[in-house]
Structure formats: structure tokens, C-alpha cells
Amino acid sequence: MARNSNRPLSPHLQIWRWGPAMLISILHRATGTILSIGGGVMLIAWLVALASGQDTYAQFMDCMLADEGNALQVGGLNIIPFIILFGISWAFFQHMGSGIRHLVLDIGAGYELHTNRFWSIAVIVGAAVATIALWALILAR
Amino acid sequence: MGTGTGIGRVRGLGSAKSGAHHWVVHRFTAIGNLLLAPWLLVSLVRLPDLGFETVTAWLSSPFSAVAMLLFVVSTFWHLRMGLQVVIEDYVHDEGNKFASLLALNFSVIAAATLAVISILKIAVTGGAA
Numbered sequence: 001m002a003r004n005s006n007r008p009l010s011p012h013l014q015i016w017r018w019g020p021a022m023l024i025s026i027l028h029r030a031t032g033t034i035l036s037i038g039g040g041v042m043l044i045a046w047l048v049a050l051a052s053g054q055d056t057y058a059q060f061m062d063c064m065l066a067d068e069g070n071a072l073q074v075g076g077l078n079i080i081p082f083i084i085l086f087g088i089s090w091a092f093f094q095h096m097g098s099g100i101r102h103l104v105l106d107i108g109a110g111y112e113l114h115t116n117r118f119w120s121i122a123v124i125v126g127a128a129v130a131t132i133a134l135w136a137l138i139l140a141r
Numbered sequence: 142m143g144t145g146t147g148i149g150r151v152r153g154l155g156s157a158k159s160g161a162h163h164w165v166v167h168r169f170t171a172i173g174n175l176l177l178a179p180w181l182l183v184s185l186v187r188l189p190d191l192g193f194e195t196v197t198a199w200l201s202s203p204f205s206a207v208a209m210l211l212f213v214v215s216t217f218w219h220l221r222m223g224l225q226v227v228i229e230d231y232v233h234d235e236g237n238k239f240a241s242l243l244a245l246n247f248s249v250i251a252a253a254t255l256a257v258i259s260i261l262k263i264a265v266t267g268g269a270a
Contacts, residue, residue, distance in 0.1 A: 050259065
């Protein structure tokens with residue numbers, strides 16, 4: 001589409017002071033995309049490996065789990081699968097929290113400035129705490 | 142019907158009638174995910190290990206297989222709708238948008254079918270190759 005470059009533009013992201021409400025909105029979209037692609041690929045790979053039989057599943061788990069004596073590992077997981085799974089788990093808690101927030105906003109509640117700000121911050125902090133708690137639980141076993 | 146202004150061009154045409162459907166289904170699948178994703182997470186964490194026998198024994202029970210099928214349908218439907226909105230927001234060229242939405246639909250349907258067949262195979266054969 002032809003545009004006249006002399007025309008004024010409306011102010012965009014870089015001109016606003018960042019606040020919790022805009023951060024959580026952007027995180028909702030970012031974590032949704034991470035879950036769709038990262039979570040989708042991991043889920044399909046796991047299910048297909050499982051359905052393909054014992055040998056294929058063993059190969060899949062071999063990519064995930066660290067060899068004996070490998071320093072680049074976290075709780076038995078290779079470092080790269082650990083980072084991917086940790087990221088997916090954080091994206092899951094963040095997206096679920098902001099998703100619940102959206103369902104509440106959809107019924108018309110939670111638009112007062114301080115309420116909105118409180119729940120925006122609460123979701124971000126809650127997702128971080130839930131992610132750390134989940135991995136503490138997994139790694140403690 | 143006028144031709145001068147934007148509102149003049151669309152006045153009297155009515156709404157597209159199906160605009161709310163996408164929005165509502167996105168919420169339905171969100172609530173489905175809200176029930177099924179925590180179920181999957183808790184189930185996986187509670188398994189004694191993630192070895193082949195343990196996981197196939199768990200997934201071949203009717204309850205787990207059905208919940209997993211519903212999880213795949215709900216999440217893939219939901220992510221298809223979410224990524225569609227992302228594409229519509231950022232891809233402005235009509236040709237690129239059409240191609241992106243085509244690729245999205247094909248890949249999501251292919252991936253979900255792959256997952257469904259895998260779950261059904263495990264559910265029916267109990268994991269035996």
C-alpha cells in the first residue's frame with residue numbers, strides 16, 4: 001500500500017513508559033507463541049516417539065537425559081532440553097495466569113487502575129514462583 | 142451506498158455475523174486448556190519415572206487416553222486461533238497473509254492428527270510395537 005511518509009505517525013511502543021498492564025499483555029502473546037511452537041513440537045516429538053516403540057522412545061529419552069559424568073546437565077537432564085522445558089513451563093504458568101486474568105476482564109471485572117496493576121504484577125510474580133516451585137519439586141526427586 | 146468515506150462504504154451491509162464466533166471458541170478452548178493442562182502436568186509429575194513401560198501403561202488407560210486426546214484437540218485448536226490473530230496483526234500484505242494462514246492451518250492440522258494417531262495407537266496396543 002502506498003504511504004505518504006510525511007504524514008504524522010501515532011506514538012508507538014518506544015514512547016510510552018512501561019507499566020505492568022502493557023508488559024503482561026505483551027507477555028501473553030509472547031508466551032502463547034512460545035507454547036504453540038516450543039510446547040507443540042515437544043509434545044508431538046514425545047508422543048510420536050512413544051507410539052513408535054521402545055527403541056525410538058529410548059533414542060528420544062537419550063537426547064533428553066545427560067550421560068553419566070556430563071557436567072552440562074541439570075538434575076539428569078541435558079542442559080539444552082532443560083532450558084527448553086524450563087522455558088516452556090514458565091511460559092505455561094505465565095500464559096495460564098494472564099489467560100485467567102483475561103477471562104476475568106472478559107466478564108467486565110478488574111479494570112480499576114489499582115486492581116488492574118495489582119493482578120498484572122501478581123500474575124508475573126506468581127508465574128515465576130510457580131516455575132521455580134515446579135522445578136524444585138522435580139529436581140528434589 | 143456511498144463511495145466517499147469508509148463508513149459510507151460499509152453502512153447498511155450489516156455485520157459479518159461470524160465475528161464473535163472466533164472470540165467465543167477461543168474462550169471455550171481456553172477453559173478446556175485450563176482443565177486439561179494442569180491434569181497433564183500433575184499426571185506427569187506423579188509418574189514414578191518417564192520410562193517406556195510406565196508412560197505407555199499410564200497412557201493406555203481409557204481415562205488418560207481420552208483426557209490426552211481432548212488436551213491435544215483443545216490446545217491445538219486454541220493455538221491455531223491465537224497464532225491466526227498474531228499473523229493477522231503483523232502480516233499486512235494480502236498474499237503473505239494468505240500464505241501464512243494456509244501454512245498455519247496445514248501444519249496445525251497435520252501436527253494434531255499425528256498426536257491423535259499416536260495416542261490412539263498407544264491406547265489400543267498398550268505400547269506394543
